[in-house]
Amino acid sequence: MIDDLPIREDLKGKTPYGAPQIDVPVRLNTNENSYALPDEVVEAIGKAVQAELRDLNRYPDRNAVALRTDLADYLGHGLTVANVWAANGSNEVQQQLLQTFGGPGRTALGFGPSYSMHPLLAQGTGTRWVGALRDPDFGINPDKAAEEIRRHDPDVVFLCSPNNPTGTALDPEVITAVLGAAKGIVLVDEAYFEFARPGTPSALTLLGRHRRLVVTRTMSKAFGFAGGRLGYFAADPDVVDAVQLVRLPYHLSSLTQAAARAALAQRTALLATVDAIKQQRDRIVSTLRERGLRVADSDANFVLFEVGGDQKGDQKDQKEVWQRMLDRGVLIRDVGLQGWLRVTAGTPAETDAFLEAMA
Known part of the structure; x- marks a missing residue:
């Protein structure tokens, strides 16, 4: 274990930063541009x-x-x-x-x-x-x-x-x-x-x-x-x-x-894809809101949305929803914000897959 080494005290017990790198059909967790270079x-x-x-x-x-x-x-x-x-x-x-x-x-x-x-x-x-x-x-x-x-x-x-x-x-x-x-x-x-x-x-x-x-x-x-x-x-x-x-x-x-x-x-x-990505971002925002979810306004290439709860209004654990999405082949991001998840706006096909999995 690295804590046995003479590392700085304030680094002991820490873990390296990094999003999961998992081989799945739809990867929408690190805000990459989904379009390959022309x-x-x-x-x-x-x-x-x-x-x-x-x-x-x-x-x-x-x-x-x-x-x-x-x-x-x-x-x-x-x-x-x-x-x-x-x-x-x-x-x-x-x-x-x-x-x-x-x-x-x-x-x-x-x-x-x-x-x-x-x-x-x-x-x-x-x-x-x-x-x-x-x-x-x-x-x-x-x-x-x-x-x-x-x-x-x-x-x-x-x-x-x-x-x-x-x-x-x-x-x-x-x-x-x-x-x-x-x-x-x-x-x-x-x-x-x-x-x-x-x-x-x-x-x-x-x-x-x-x-x-x-x-x-x-x-x-x-x-x-x-x-x-x-x-x-x-x-x-x-x-x-x-x-x-x-x-x-x-x-x-x-x-x-x-x-x-x-x-x-x-x-x-290279920047020709920006408008297309923005269209998918806005599509995600409007669709999730139509489904009754709380969604943050976004000026980026991703969307933060609140995980829906039961009829009592209790929030689901975002870790549970993240795993269920992964089980359906869609990797999104748990940023550690209780009750919220983040998804990158990608291609139309990736948006289709995300919205279908969310449904």
Whole structure:
């Protein structure tokens, strides 16, 4: 047992983060893009990676300048290479931010239920975690959020929009209120932003006015690039420079950089599936509500729904329902929220299978 080893006391008894990886006909538990990459994108990525193979004896560009330039171009909002940093998934980006602005003797605060990796990243970097709560409808009241910030005075604040696992997008007033109250870094996790409904503003619009605001994104979801492992953030150039103090040398391989740049160049083809996924998300929401279930509003590629109970209104154990769905060949996610389960919006056929199994 690892607890017999001289590991840190705060890690004893813990288990690694990870969703079940089970071979089933319908896998809708990790918010992946269900659509395979189009042939033209596969060909473009293949050529880009092939071009790098001859020089694998050399280290990659440790600053990933070309990739960051392409990411800035994709984000727009007047951003340049100086505003963007990239790493192996948005989890590594957020870990680097905590290594830089958190750490022993410092505090990070988030509003739950939210992405379960945030407190784990805080623990891994020796940062004390404070868990504030969202409202019953999974929103965040701006005044209450500012009050929590003033009470705990965190060094890093985590906001998630659209929020995982609820799918809730934040009102810009919430971000503004938190920025006004926080003395430290305010990190807005926008991993699912490409799936937001029209008119939903991004925190990127606030970057020019707030030096301590950081917006993190990923190519894992809308781009269907989960296996490529590419996350990034946009922030003031000084924040980008500060993160260089903790980044590992040559952390992004030449192959990762080449594949990500090729994918960005093919973004029209890759993002063509976003509208189709949003249609299935909205279909899941409306169908489950028609069946009498409580469902959270979603601006992401997943749906959080409450498990129905008996005539007395008692909730069923979500673990029981999760297992019954798995028995029917449909893998969804138990996020540990009592009485609720989460399902990824996939292809029409996958949605059919999910709704049929739920029935």
